[in-house]
Amino acid sequence: MKTLPGFRDLFPEDFARRRYLSGLWREAAGRYGFVEFDGPTLESSELYRKKNSGGEILGQLYEFTDKGDRSVALRPEVTPTLARMVAAKHREYPKPIRWFNVGTCFRYERQQRGRLREFLQFNCDLLGDATPAADAEVVALLIDLLRSFGLGSEHFAIRLSDRSAWHDFLALHGVESACAGEFLNIVDKMEKMPVEKTEELLAPFGIPLATIHQFIASGRIPALDPLLADLEARGLREFVRPDLGVVRGLAYYTGVVFEAFALQGNLRAIAGGGRYDRLLADLSDGSADLPAVGFGVGDAVLLELINEIPAAKSLEEKFLTSVPPVQIYLVIADEKQRAKALGLAQQLRGEGWRLAYPLGPEKVGKQFGTAESLGASHAVVIGSEWPSVTVKYLADRMEQELDHSALAVWLAESKALTS
Amino acid sequence: MKTLPGFRDLFPEDFARRRYLSGLWREAAGRYGFVEFDGPTLESSELYRKKNSGGEILGQLYEFTDKGDRSVALRPEVTPTLARMVAAKHREYPKPIRWFNVGTCFRYERQQRGRLREFLQFNCDLLGDATPAADAEVVALLIDLLRSFGLGSEHFAIRLSDRSAWHDFLALHGVESACAGEFLNIVDKMEKMPVEKTEELLAPFGIPLATIHQFIASGRIPALDPLLADLEARGLREFVRPDLGVVRGLAYYTGVVFEAFALQGNLRAIAGGGRYDRLLADLSDGSADLPAVGFGVGDAVLLELINEIPAAKSLEEKFLTSVPPVQIYLVIADEKQRAKALGLAQQLRGEGWRLAYPLGPEKVGKQFGTAESLGASHAVVIGSEWPSVTVKYLADRMEQELDHSALAVWLAESKALTS
Numbered sequence: 108m109k110t111l112p113g114f115r116d117l118f119p120e121d122f123a124r125r126r127y128l129s130g131l132w133r134e135a136a137g138r139y140g141f142v143e144f145d146g147p148t149l150e151s152s153e154l155y156r157k158k159n160s161g162g163e164i165l166g167q168l169y170e171f172t173d174k175g176d177r178s179v180a181l182r183p184e185v186t187p188t189l190a191r192m193v194a195a196k197h198r199e200y201p202k203p204i205r206w207f208n209v210g211t212c213f214r215y216e217r218q219q220r221g222r223l224r225e226f227l228q229f230n231c232d233l234l235g236d237a238t239p240a241a242d243a244e245v246v247a248l249l250i251d252l253l254r255s256f257g258l259g260s261e262h263f264a265i266r267l268s269d270r271s272a273w274h275d276f277l278a279l280h281g282v283e284s285a286c287a288g289e290f291l292n293i294v295d296k297m298e299k300m301p302v303e304k305t306e307e308l309l310a311p312f313g314i315p316l317a318t319i320h321q322f323i324a325s326g327r328i329p330a331l332d333p334l335l336a337d338l339e340a341r342g343l344r345e346f347v348r349p350d351l352g353v354v355r356g357l358a359y360y361t362g363v364v365f366e367a368f369a370l371q372g373n374l375r376a377i378a379g380g381g382r383y384d385r386l387l388a389d390l391s392d393g394s395a396d397l398p399a400v401g402f403g404v405g406d407a408v409l410l411e412l413i414n415e416i417p418a419a420k421s422l423e424e425k426f427l428t429s430v431p432p433v434q435i436y437l438v439i440a441d442e443k444q445r446a447k448a449l450g451l452a453q454q455l456r457g458e459g460w461r462l463a464y465p466l467g468p469e470k471v472g473k474q475f476g477t478a479e480s481l482g483a484s485h486a487v488v489i490g491s492e493w494p495s496v497t498v499k500y501l502a503d504r505m506e507q508e509l510d511h512s513a514l515a516v517w518l519a520e521s522k523a524l525t526s
Numbered sequence: 527m528k529t530l531p532g533f534r535d536l537f538p539e540d541f542a543r544r545r546y547l548s549g550l551w552r553e554a555a556g557r558y559g560f561v562e563f564d565g566p567t568l569e570s571s572e573l574y575r576k577k578n579s580g581g582e583i584l585g586q587l588y589e590f591t592d593k594g595d596r597s598v599a600l601r602p603e604v605t606p607t608l609a610r611m612v613a614a615k616h617r618e619y620p621k622p623i624r625w626f627n628v629g630t631c632f633r634y635e636r637q638q639r640g641r642l643r644e645f646l647q648f649n650c651d652l653l654g655d656a657t658p659a660a661d662a663e664v665v666a667l668l669i670d671l672l673r674s675f676g677l678g679s680e681h682f683a684i685r686l687s688d689r690s691a692w693h694d695f696l697a698l699h700g701v702e703s704a705c706a707g708e709f710l711n712i713v714d715k716m717e718k719m720p721v722e723k724t725e726e727l728l729a730p731f732g733i734p735l736a737t738i739h740q741f742i743a744s745g746r747i748p749a750l751d752p753l754l755a756d757l758e759a760r761g762l763r764e765f766v767r768p769d770l771g772v773v774r775g776l777a778y779y780t781g782v783v784f785e786a787f788a789l790q791g792n793l794r795a796i797a798g799g800g801r802y803d804r805l806l807a808d809l810s811d812g813s814a815d816l817p818a819v820g821f822g823v824g825d826a827v828l829l830e831l832i833n834e835i836p837a838a839k840s841l842e843e844k845f846l847t848s849v850p851p852v853q854i855y856l857v858i859a860d861e862k863q864r865a866k867a868l869g870l871a872q873q874l875r876g877e878g879w880r881l882a883y884p885l886g887p888e889k890v891g892k893q894f895g896t897a898e899s900l901g902a903s904h905a906v907v908i909g910s911e912w913p914s915v916t917v918k919y920l921a922d923r924m925e926q927e928l929d930h931s932a933l934a935v936w937l938a939e940s941k942a943l944t945s
Contacts, residue, residue, distance in 0.1 A: 108573055108610045108809055111598060114566035116611050119625065122562045138875040140852045140882035140900065143541045147533035147644055148567065148630055149588070149600070154527055169568070171590030174634045179530060181568070181600075191527045192535050201899060203885060205851075206538065211567055215593045225566055240885040243868075251875065340865035341872040390527055432624075433559045446759035449662075453760040456557040456670065463559035466622060466659040480620060481559065 113216065113224025125227065127426045128406055129209050132229040135252040136207040139244060141231055144206045146188035152178040154187045157390070163356065167214040181213035184403065185230045186359070190386045193234055194395035197387075202235030202397075223407050232401030237384060242363045243337035245400050249367060249378055250346045252404070257419035258412070263377060265367045266350035269330045270360055270381070273351070276322055280314050291354045294319065298352065323351045334363065359383045363400065369412055377412065378404040431482020435518070437464035438474040440490035448489045451496075451511055458515050475501075485521070487514065532635065532643025544646065546845045547825055548628050551648040554671040555626040558663060560650055563625045565607035571597040573606045576809070582775065586633040600632035603822065604649045605778070609805045612653055613814035616806075621654030621816075642826050651820030656803060661782045662756035664819050668786060668797055669765045671823070676838035677831070682796060684786045685769040688749045689779055689800070692770070695741055699733050710773045713738065717771065742770040753782065778802040782819065788831055796831065797823040850901020854937070856883035857893040859909035867908045870915075870930055877934050894920075904940070906933065 110116050117125060133143065152170050169181040182188060185208050193204060208230045216222045231248055233241050246265060253263055270291065277287055293308045297319075306316050328349050338344050347365075355364040364381030380402025388396040413419040435455060439448050448464060455462050463481060465474055471488075478486045479501060488497040489511075496514060499506040500521075509517055529535050536544060552562065571589050588600040601607060604627050612623060627649045635641045650667055652660045665684060672682055689710065696706055712727045716738075725735050747768050757763050766784075774783040783800030799821025807815040832838040854874060858867050867883060874881050882900060884893055890907075897905045898920060907916040908930075915933060918925045919940075928936060 108576075108613075109570070110566055110610075111568060111570060111592075111596065112594075114568060116566070116607075116614075117564040118611065118615065119561040119563050122564055125564070126562070134878075137880050138878065140880060142538040142851050143545070144538050145536040145541055145544070147529055147535070149530060149533060149632070149644065151528070151530060157527075169592065173530075173588065175531075177530065188535075191529075192537065194527075195535075196537065201896070205882075213568070225568065236885050238886055244885065247872070336865075337868060340868040342869060343872070432561050446755075449756060449759040450761060453666070453762070459553075459557065461556050461559060463624075466655050466663065467657055477620070 111224070112218060113222075115223065115225070123427050124410060124423070125406065127423055128409060129227070129229070130426075131255045132207075132209055132252065132404070135248060135255055136229075136231055138251070139205065139231075139248045141205040141207040141233075141248075143208065144189070144192065145208055145210055146182070146185065146192060148182060148211065149179050150182055150188060152180040154191060154390075155180055155183065164214065167216055169213045169215060182210075183214045184212055184357075185210055185228065186232070186357075186383070186386070186401065186403075187390070189230070189232055189401075190383075190390050190399070193397065193399075194387045194391035197235070197395050197397055203241060204232075204234040204397075206234070207231045227406040229404045229406075230401060231380075231403075232399055234387070234397050234399040237398035239331075239333035239363075240337060241398075242334050242382065242400050243341075245380065245402060246334070246347065246365060247338065247341055247343055249365075249380070249402055249404070250343050253367060253377065256409070256413060257422040258416065259418075260345045262371065262412070262416055262419075263346075263367055263369055265347045265365050266353040267328075267331055267334070267347050267363065267365045268349070268351050268353040269328050269363050270354060271330055271362055272328050273354060280312075280318075282312055282314070286312070288358050292356060294352075294354045295356045326351065331363070355379055355381055357381075357383075359386045359389075361385055365402070367404075369408075372415065375408055375412075377408050378402055431461075431484075433461050433463045433478075433481040433483045434485065435460050435462045436474070436478030436481060436483040436486050437462065438471060438478065438486050438488045439465055439469075440471050440488050441493075442468050444489050444491070444493050447493055447511070451487070451489065451514070454515060455518070458519065460518065485518065530643070531637060532641075534642065534644070542846050543829060543842070544825065546842055547828060548646070548648070549845075550674045551626075551628055551671065551823070554667060554674055555648075555650055557670070558624065558650075558667045560624040560626040560652075560667075562627065563608070563611065564627055564629055565601070565604065565611060567601060567630065568598050569601055569607060571599040573610060573809075574599055574602065583633065586635055588632045588634060601629075602633045603631055603776075604629055604647065605651070605776075605802070605805070605820065605822075606809070608649070608651055608820075609802075609809050609818070612816065612818075613806045613810035616653070616814050616816060622660060623651075623653040623816075625653070626650045646825040648823045648825075649820060650799075651818055653806070653816050653818040656817035658750075658752035658782075659756060660817075661753050661801065661819050662760075664799065664821060665753070665757065665766065665784060666760055666762055668784075668799070668821050668823070669762050672786060672796070675828070675832060676841040677835065678837075679764045681790065681831070681835055681838075682765075682786055682788055684766045684784050685772040686747075686750055686753070686766050686782065686784045687768070687770050687772040688747050688782050689773060690749055690781055691747050692773060699731075699737075701731055701733070705731070707777050711775060713771075713773045714775045745770065750782070774798055774800055776800075776802075778805045778808075780804055784821070786823075788827075791834065794827050794831075796827050797821055850903075852880050852882045852897075852900040852902045853904065854879050854881045855893070855897030855900060855902040855905050856881065857890060857897065857905050857907045858884055858888075859890050859907050860912075861887050863908050863910070863912050866912055866930070870906070870908065870933070873934060874937070877938070879937065904937065 164183045173179050212228050213225050297305050331349050353366045360381040361384045362382035366376050367378040369375045382400040384398040413423050437448050486499045494511050496511045497508045583602045592598050631647050632644050652664050716724050750768050772785045779800040780803045781801035785795050786797040788794050801819040803817040832842050856867050905918045913930050915930045916927050
């Protein structure tokens with residue numbers, strides 16, 4: 108019995124890392140006034156096939172027919188679900204809408220490092236504002252998010268581009284706008300493809316590769332000026348780089364697009380996003396015409412990056428050791444007092460303490476060993492002295508005898524010591 | 527474009543309720559020393575088909591063939607995944623293992639109130655201890671969990687039973703143990719089935735329905751005595767009721783089984799669980815022979831129950847209003863100061879405040895309206911007085927002018943006021 112390839116078992120030590128990730132994601136979103144939503148894991152396939160995600164995602168769908176003969180798919184990304192939900196109820200929410208999601212997505216990808224078939228993704232989307240001020244909020248949030256993991260401008264940068272610059276370029280070279288999507292998909296893959304392959308794919312468009320390289324190298328994207336000025340005012344200009352080489356692979360992007368990437372190692376993409384001003388109108392047949400901008404970050408690359416950067420790793424380790432499974436361990440030194448111990452366990456848990464005790468008779472020394480391995484700061488020894496108990500502070504073995512009825516108050520006052 | 531039947535869109539107001547639920551689930555598990563794990567959403571179908579879940583779950587599987595020709599299924603429950611994971615690595619963990627999971631599960635159920643096709647489930651499992659002390663820990667945790675939602679002994683009870691009592695009963699009536707599973711499935715469904723149907727299904731076993739009713743009414747389950755004594759010592763005896771009528775529908779249960787149910791309305795089952803001492807050995811062909819006991823709670827029935835019980839509803843509402851989307855709203859009274867406002871926004875978010883501001887020019891009155899609708903406690907007015915700003919405490923419109931450089935400290939000191 109094995110896990111399917113590309114899927115993960117998250118043992119408690121793995122899950123603690125996930126909690127660290129998703130906790131910081133949620134905190135960053137919260138500081139920007141974003142609120143959390145979620146949608147179904149399974150959607151009608153049509154949601155992804157109808158004027159949507161496009162590109163390679165459609166070939167990677169986990170798609171099947173359910174027992175009710177519906178064509179369904181596990182979500183490969185959350186944006187179409189978000190667009191569907193906002194389109195249905197947008198009149199009930201003041202604009203701009205600031206929503207985020209932490210959810211699992213599924214893509215049948217070729218197996219490779221950092222690519223999984225089920226992954227956790229953080230999505231942030233701002234809807235109902237078409238200005239660069241909205242783009243800036245979202246890009247700034249992404250920068251702050253990455254900084255909260257201990258990553259600095261020496262570790263990552265955000266390449267900013269604008270698809271409208273590419274549309275102007277295509278118009279100039281006589282390419283019809285209906286073919287823009289196909290063309291941009293080639294540009295998106297260009298950096299990872301052999302030159303010959305790129306030239307072959309570009310042939311039908313009649314634009315030489317050199318012309319494209321020249322355009323990218325020109326670097327001027329005037330449409331980005333207000334966004335850059337906004338980021339400058341926030342003191343975040345150093346994190347972004349205008350770069351026409353970024354176009355993103357999803358078909359629904361319309362204007363600004365961006366990609367965060369790691370500056371060390373093989374320049375992996377950490378996150379990506381952009382503006383999709385027509386998706387809601389398309390999905391709702393025009394009834395909800397809201398501009399939108401957002402981004403997504405997956406968990407796998409971020410976890411790898413944290414492992415590679417000492418400052419980030421040490422922040423993570425600080426978090427991982429900060430919440431031990433147990434705060435108090437009851438040592439039952441005399442089995443005759445077990446019923447008393449159970450009552451005390453119940454009382455202290457009721458006060459909110461994380462507590463464990465041996466389920467059966469055990470030598471006292473072994474019980475202390477368990478207390479330490481569970482990370483308890485205090486052991487409470489219950490023995491023949493009942494109603495007196497002995498509290499041991501495990502860090503220095505300092506101990507104190509007191510009546511069990513005074514224990515809850517004593518522990519509450521010692522709370523500062525333990526946290 | 528619609529959500530599939532039995533699936534849910536969780537708009538932010540719905541997601542807040544989910545956060546309330548999963549937050550209290552996690553806190554209760556933490557107080558009992560349980561740590562969180564998770565497994566894949568998609569598993570090999572074999573995991574559920576091989577000596578496992580059994581019963582009606584197999585007929586409700588979301589099952590399909592993936593692009594790699596594997597027979598796969600969305601998890602209908604988490605216990606088989608847990609058993610697979612623990613069987614694989616149990617030597618690395620001290621016993622008893624106390625793990626919990628909060629995860630979505632999928633069952634193609636007939637559409638009815640409180641039954642969804644994708645639902646969130648809380649699972650708690652204690653592995654490596656076969657004694658009633660372990661059963662008591664898990665039952666006590668379930669009781670505390672339900673109490674943390676404001677539910678008391680007037681709202682719910684836990685029916686406790688033991689499958690071994692049924693096995694003795696069957697042996698007494700000459701039914702082979704291989705047929706026990708099928709027989710217990712009938713008993714499990716009996717309360718909801720017409721008498722004629724039950725009698726028809728029981729015919730092959732040669733045990734009259736009256737004999738079964740008599741056995742259930744006898745009520746004596748001596749095997750439960752140590753568990754009841756343990757709960758008594760904790761002060762939790764009033765929450766449980768020995769009741770042979772409970773057998774649970776899953777094929778893998780071996781000993782104690784239990785079911786929490788609502789005492790008002792139609793006595794819905796809120797949670798269920800039991801002992802499954804052979805599942806790990808079965809899944810690992812004997813290499814990991816660990817006894818186990820656990821339970822699961824779904825979100826749908828619990829959310830319904832909270833709605834019906836005023837004490838529970840008011841606890842929930844207290845939580846829902848305790849964390850407004852935004853704490854501070856920047857009112858930009860003079861557009862010329864927008865760049866300063868952006869810098870200040872960045873600084874205050876860096877201090878951890880949840881903050882928003884208008885993305886474009888807006889009348890000051892409208893900005894104050896937005897501040898209030900987002901739940902901000904403070905508005906910071908940035909205008910021509912810069913570098914001075916005015917802080918307004920929105921509850922009573924008390925205001926104070928101060929230099930923007932002193933704002934962060936001022937707000938930090940006022941934190942007690944706002945939370």
